[in-house]
Amino acid sequence: MNSSKLLDKAVDQFASLPGVGRKTALKFVLHLLKKDPQEVDIFLQSIHELKTNIKECRKCHNITAEDLCEICSNPTRDTTTLCIVENIKDILSIEATAQYNGLYHVLGGIISPMEGIGPADLHIDTLLERMEKEPIREVIFALSATIEGDTTGYYIFKKLKDKEHLIISTIAKGISVGNDLEYTDELTLGRSITHRIRYSFNNE
Amino acid sequence: MNSSKLLDKAVDQFASLPGVGRKTALKFVLHLLKKDPQEVDIFLQSIHELKTNIKECRKCHNITAEDLCEICSNPTRDTTTLCIVENIKDILSIEATAQYNGLYHVLGGIISPMEGIGPADLHIDTLLERMEKEPIREVIFALSATIEGDTTGYYIFKKLKDKEHLIISTIAKGISVGNDLEYTDELTLGRSITHRIRYSFNNE
Numbered sequence: 274m275n276s277s278k279l280l281d282k283a284v285d286q287f288a289s290l291p292g293v294g295r296k297t298a299l300k301f302v303l304h305l306l307k308k309d310p311q312e313v314d315i316f317l318q319s320i321h322e323l324k325t326n327i328k329e330c331r332k333c334h335n336i337t338a339e340d341l342c343e344i345c346s347n348p349t350r351d352t353t354t355l356c357i358v359e360n361i362k363d364i365l366s367i368e369a370t371a372q373y374n375g376l377y378h379v380l381g382g383i384i385s386p387m388e389g390i391g392p393a394d395l396h397i398d399t400l401l402e403r404m405e406k407e408p409i410r411e412v413i414f415a416l417s418a419t420i421e422g423d424t425t426g427y428y429i430f431k432k433l434k435d436k437e438h439l440i441i442s443t444i445a446k447g448i449s450v451g452n453d454l455e456y457t458d459e460l461t462l463g464r465s466i467t468h469r470i471r472y473s474f475n476n477e
Numbered sequence: 478m479n480s481s482k483l484l485d486k487a488v489d490q491f492a493s494l495p496g497v498g499r500k501t502a503l504k505f506v507l508h509l510l511k512k513d514p515q516e517v518d519i520f521l522q523s524i525h526e527l528k529t530n531i532k533e534c535r536k537c538h539n540i541t542a543e544d545l546c547e548i549c550s551n552p553t554r555d556t557t558t559l560c561i562v563e564n565i566k567d568i569l570s571i572e573a574t575a576q577y578n579g580l581y582h583v584l585g586g587i588i589s590p591m592e593g594i595g596p597a598d599l600h601i602d603t604l605l606e607r608m609e610k611e612p613i614r615e616v617i618f619a620l621s622a623t624i625e626g627d628t629t630g631y632y633i634f635k636k637l638k639d640k641e642h643l644i645i646s647t648i649a650k651g652i653s654v655g656n657d658l659e660y661t662d663e664l665t666l667g668r669s670i671t672h673r674i675r676y677s678f679n680n681e
Contacts, residue, residue, distance in 0.1 A: 283527040
């Protein structure tokens with residue numbers, strides 16, 4: 274194979290990454306061409322290792338190298354609270370806040386008729402199984418503040434609402450911390466007024 | 478190695494690509510995690526093949542799978558014209574215009590005291606060798622319209638100016654085709670006035 278074909282093939286592959294066009298892909302490829310072969314080997318090796326060793330957690334569909342993920346197998350986590358997220362990126366975001374100590378359940382997507390994703394395509398069946406088996410007392414929806422996110426939350430809410438004593442909540446939607454009121458969009462501002470939080474004098 | 482370490486390692490590697498931050502790198506990694514293992518193998522294979530088979534052209538420092546690149550070894554190219562470029566991306570750009578049929582010489586960078594790149598770091602010695610050996614009658618500088626580009630061009634120009642009968646030119650700088658005059662910056666507009674092209678009635 275000649276050099277332009279080899280180059281094109283590598284560019285095609287990088288251009289298949291989300292948000293990467295052919296110009297950026299070419300930039301990446303030329304960058305790798307300039308690097309030491311050993312460095313490129315480390316690059317390839319890291320992806321290969323990740324892909325061969327990482328699988329889905331049997332319980333929550335997070336990524337893991339073992340049977341259960343680091344969160345599910347962590348004995349210090351609160352097993353009575355379950356946070357429902359769309360994908361593992363959301364777990365990383367929430368973990369980074371250090372404000373949550375419960376377990377997660379990754380849906381693997383969001384209900385989106387436009388993209389042909391229905392409830393059956395998501396890990397809702399395994400969620401309902403977990404609700405039976407595990408001592409879960411609170412479910413928190415941490416889904417995107419979009420129509421799809423709301424639809425997905427409402428769909429699961431309906432499936433869970435017959436469970437007695439189960440607390441179901443969703444993460445608060447409102448103006449971003451540090452954001453100017455002036456630059457907050459109307460919908461967000463509207464929601465943050467509807468769901469206003471009452472000041473309390475006794476710190477409760 | 479646990480899953481977060483494997484993930485981190487792959488994210489680190491992608492984040493080392495030019496213009497890629499950790500958020501984008503994570504997006505790439507999660508995208509690859511979702512893909513079929515075969516597809517990821519093709520991705521890795523294409524980079525590996527590129528890196529193992531591609532080397533520098535012995536003459537012009539373009540990329541090639543052989544000893545000489547496709548341009549240097551093409552008998553239909555005009556061997557009397559040499560276009561000097563910073564990197565192989567520039568060759569791809571100029572080739573895409575289909576307006577040039579001569580040979581190239583890749584400098585592998587540009588003189589930039591700020592980044593510690595001097596003339597000795599560029600392929601100027603091999604350029605001067607080529608000037609002795611090859612039947613080159615015209616040298617065209619196709620370098621960026623920056624101070625660094627101008628400096629590099631001027632440096633090489635000084636090395637070449639004693640060669641008799643050698644035509645030395647630089648690509649035209651002016652307003653972009655299709656661009657509104659109103660939105661062209663002053664420097665470019667100034668250059669395009671200085672280097673104005675005379676209308677000719679006899680099509681010459």
